[in-house]
Amino acid sequence: MGAVTPKRRFGRVVARVPVVRGWSRPAAEPHIDTAPRPYDTRVSFKDPSLRRSLSLFRAFMREQDDPEGCYSLLARDAVDQVEAYDRAVAGRVVVDVGGGSGYFTEEFRRRGAFAYLFEPDLRELGKKPPDGAVIADGYLLPLADGVADVAFSSNVLEHVADPQTFLSELVRVTRPGGLIYVSFTNWLSPWGGHEWAPWHYFGAERARARYRRRTGKDAKHTLGENLFPVHIGTTLRQVRARDDVRIVSARSRYWPFLTEAVVKAPVLREFATWNLLLILRRCPE
């Protein structure tokens, strides 16, 4: 897959696709980069652990000043999670859908995966996207059925108007037996309102207006446009109703303990999970 040029615009999304029906799996050995990682190489996380959660929390708090450090750490952590539920990603095909500027894709590549970034928004891609990044919408990926060993989507589901269709597309491109990693911040999470959290508990419009008053700038997210109220209970019911995936784990992505227990408690889970991580396995045909 080479870099592609956007050809058509609708709304703020640029949809473009190269390839890829009939795309075959890469034959060459991936390049495994064993160079030191750019951020905090000393930390070896055990997930869950208090130390890990604190490190992630500190990184989040520094996100504005040190986005590189924050997202590199988050990417390492997420790929650790994928490997913990599956196996080493080296040599495997990974699609990172809605991957923003590509920190996760780069981390998968550092570990030897054939990782591809699919991102619809040029602004999110930034100035230095990973080589071969594809400008494409997650609702309609330019990929043949079942090409991916791992379909990966971090914090995208709450940004799409139709999460079920988005999820179906991730499932479609995953091979039978492959792994699907989906995480999202649910609406009633303390971080549900994103940059205007936790004031979203008092209403999205009010929270957005407050953000503008406090910072003097417009918030990035508008409810109903690029942020949608996704709930854990509804999402779990929808996923359980599917016959093409089974849930390997439904857990809090960042919590230091009771990661699966918290998701089993209706109502409480909506407030306490913070960010739901779904690990799904694509069923055999």
Ligand SMILES: C[S@@+](CC[C@H](N)C(=O)[O-])C[C@H]1O[C@@H](n2cnc3c(N)ncnc32)[C@H](O)[C@@H]1O
């Ligand atoms: C909060 S960012 C997450 C970026 C990255 N995955 C991460 O975890 O840091 C949400 C991303 O979802 C992307 N997105 C929004 N709608 C999308 C769609 N329909 N298909 C694929 N990506 C989408 C946005 O462009 C943005 O890059």
